[in-house]
Amino acid sequence: MIVTKTEAVTKTKYKVFIDEQFAFVLYKGELSRYHIAEGMEIEREIYEKIRTEVILKRAKLRALHLLNDMGRTEEQLRTKLKLGNYPEDIVENAIDYVKSFGYINDAAYARNFIESRKDKKSKKELYALLCQKGIKNDEIEAAFEECYECEDSKAAIERILRKKKYDPDTADQVETRKILGYLTRKGFRYEDIRQVIHVYE
Numbered sequence: 001m002i003v004t005k006t007e008a009v010t011k012t013k014y015k016v017f018i019d020e021q022f023a024f025v026l027y028k029g030e031l032s033r034y035h036i037a038e039g040m041e042i043e044r045e046i047y048e049k050i051r052t053e054v055i056l057k058r059a060k061l062r063a064l065h066l067l068n069d070m071g072r073t074e075e076q077l078r079t080k081l082k083l084g085n086y087p088e089d090i091v092e093n094a095i096d097y098v099k100s101f102g103y104i105n106d107a108a109y110a111r112n113f114i115e116s117r118k119d120k121k122s123k124k125e126l127y128a129l130l131c132q133k134g135i136k137n138d139e140i141e142a143a144f145e146e147c148y149e150c151e152d153s154k155a156a157i158e159r160i161l162r163k164k165k166y167d168p169d170t171a172d173q174v175e176t177r178k179i180l181g182y183l184t185r186k187g188f189r190y191e192d193i194r195q196v197i198h199v200y201e
Contacts (some may be wrong), residue, residue, distance in 0.1 A: 001047060003040045006031065015085065018042060024055045025085045051090065059086045059094035067103050071112070073103050075134020106135050118147060119156050124187025129190035157188055157196040 005017040015024045016036055023101060026036065034046055059081060066072060066080050074095060081091040099103055114126055115134075121129075123144060131138045166179050176197070183193045 001042045001044065003036055003038055006038055007035065008023060009085070018047070022085075022087075023047070023085060026050070026052065026054070030054060051087075055086065056090050056093055057150050059084075059090045060097050062086075062197045063094045063098045064103070067098060072104070073106050073109050073133045073135055074099070078134075087110055090141055101194075107139045107142060109133075110135050111146055113139040114143055119159055120156060122156065122187030123148070123153065153188060157183060157193060160186070161196070 001016050003016060003018055004020050006017075007015040007017070008014055012028050012030060013025055014028065015025050016031075025157070026034075030050075031037070034042075034050060059098075061062055062075060062084060064082060066077060072080070078091055078095060080090070080093060086094070093113060095104065111162065113125060117126060127140055127144075130143075160183065161179065164182075166175070171179075180197070182195060184190060
């Protein structure tokens with residue numbers, strides 16, 4: 001195995017390419033410690049030692065730091081680690097590591113996400129946002145079942161009408177059509193909207 005290139009990422013960090021393939025990122029001091037330089041041969045034993053004792057350890061710590069910083073889905077964490085130039089198998093190992101402690105739980109994340117926003121957004125909006133975060137469809141559906149009762153959607157509509165200061169006593173047809181269109185675009189079911197507007201009337 002030959003070190004074919006070392007490429008500076010910052011003043012202290014370098015991408016290391018072995019046999020023309022990207023292998024990992026090391027700090028300047030680590031290059032010296034493991035005698036990594038362009039054109040040098042690297043033994044398989046040293047290569048594996050770097051991957052497990054340096055890169056994997058660093059990826060695990062990075063994953064823990066990212067989760068401590070804020071709640072993330074598995075896919076969000078995976079994306080962040082990949083942006084840090086960690087090899088794909090190292091990323092998956094780091095994710096398995098934090099999952100083993102229960103630090104990642106997409107089902108719980110989806111439930112918390114829905115609970116904190118369901119009075120402001122429709123199911124359609126929440127579903128789209130959770131999909132963007134990489135949560136699987138079955139986990140989203142299960143979270144909806146746990147978080148929603150039939151009245152929740154109507155309660156969210158009522159809150160929006162209050163926020164928009166929609167007054168049925170003074171609203172004309174134009175204002176009513178406008179609020180109906182707004183609620184429909186937000187993803188609320190027409191039947192729920194009609195029932196709530198009827199209540200207001």
